Amino acid sequence: MTTVTEETRVAQFRRELGLDSLIDVHTHFMPGRVLDKVWAYFDAAGPLIGREWPITYRLDEDARVATLRGFGVSAFTSMLYPHKPAMAEWLNAWSREFAERTPECLHTATFFPEPGAVGYVRDAIDAGAAVFKAHVQVGAYDPTDPLLDDVWGLLADAGVPIVTHCGSGPVPGPHTGPEPIARVLARHPRLRLIVAHMGMPEYGAFLDLVDRHDGVYLDTTMAFTDFAEEFAPFPPVDRPRLLAAGERILWGSDFPNIPYGYAHALDALTRFDPGDDWLRAVCHDNAARLFGREHDG
Template identity: 55%
Template sequence: MATERHSDARVPDWLRGLGLPGLIDLHVHFLPARMERRVWHHFKHGGPLMGDGWRIAYEWPVEARVERLREMGVRAYPALAYAHKPGMAADLNAWTLDFARRTPGCLPSATFYPEPGVVDYVRRALDEGVKIFKVHLQVGGFDPRVPELEGVWGLLAEAGVPVVVHASSVPVPGGYVGAEPIGQVLRAHPGLRVAIAHLGMPEYGPFFELAARYERVALDTTMAFTDFSERGMPFPARLRPALLDLGLSGKVVLGSDFPTIPYPYAHQLDALARLDLGDAWLRAVCWDNGVAMAMV
């Protein structure tokens, strides 16, 4: 995609060139104002879970961010929130559900944390129409294999509702990351629908193996292949054939991490296009696979 250093204004023309009605982005964040300020502070100033941090390209008011997504043609996206301690998740779910109700294009989303009552509030979220969940094993610092979550994984596998799982050691190692903890959950619940955030970078290989092994496991493209990520966590050339095959078989979905990215949104799309895996692959990743995964 030709850009003036990856201008967002060119995205609609790029979509028309591919014959796409828009984008389905399954890794977008909107948060309650107080929490968002704290998260942005960590991104900008760095810390134990962020390394050096980075400049946020879209540190804008909520309305301006929603409008930018609309202008670019992002037709569906969640407001992914995630709990990092007990007592947060139920309130976050109430907020994200309300945000989705009043924001056209926003998918109802929810989160969970290993704590008393977690099965009950996850079941309630499903009853209220949640289409996608998010958990962050690094920030949450919890083991996905704990007994408190056994019932949750079973509920989600039965419902077929996807979970975006941050399970890799990006931006820095910490928590129960790597393919083994979430891989053991999948062994117990092979029907679980999971999107591995960030393509599993930098542990690409083991997470690609999970996607190949389990019918409902996919990888999201969040920050992958961008100049920012390629500098420190380059995608291995040996996995290009698998990336092509997984994308065409429904197992790679578009994610961006908007708004907390250090470059224009369009650069994520440019990074995908320059892989030169073909228009059919781009159409699958940017639209078809997301529609199928989140039942949009």
């Protein structure tokens, strides 16, 4: 559970950067019964997890929202995702209602390769969805599936960002890695794609996509933490490229499903000495521009 000490550490991190608030592009809120199943999967160290993974912020929904507010997070997401057909539209209805009653939440939606996907994605955009989540690892689908081609095209036309878990960490899936999503970007080069977890462990290959496509971003979720460095260390050779790409890196935490405190994840960003300007951009300013939240701190 969050303590005053944890809040104080996060507040000190913000204060040292001169930031009134943080914007976190990778937080999970979903229907209770779905989240319970996700937590049970983590507790069992399921095959997509591959290791012991305790949930630090196992709190009810109101307490989780209050925790982020206590950390000074002025905007966050409700990353949710289907693992089978006929789930996404229902999840989108829930997330729309959650965003309506949670002012800090960026209205989040999702999709799955299935007939009708383009229809409910269009409905979500029309309803004000600000960001989508695509989980290629959990969904075990090919992002180049023809059933998604019009979905990607619609999202590219609308300019709505998509946080996409397409890297091969923590455990590879049948369609993870940079190649499948690179084919999507080749067909839809105007996509605003946020690669979750910085594409770990294929950091360099996903930085290549940032170099090639103006609309590709990376979120920092779990990167550089002690937990991630044990199985997917960030390569020092790519440090200059990461610094140079600072305008396209976004703060993400994976809250509440993290096996360490929120402050540790922030502190981990400082390990390679990126400088205060880089940290301010990553932890607030880049996302503020992308989502039109410049007024949030």
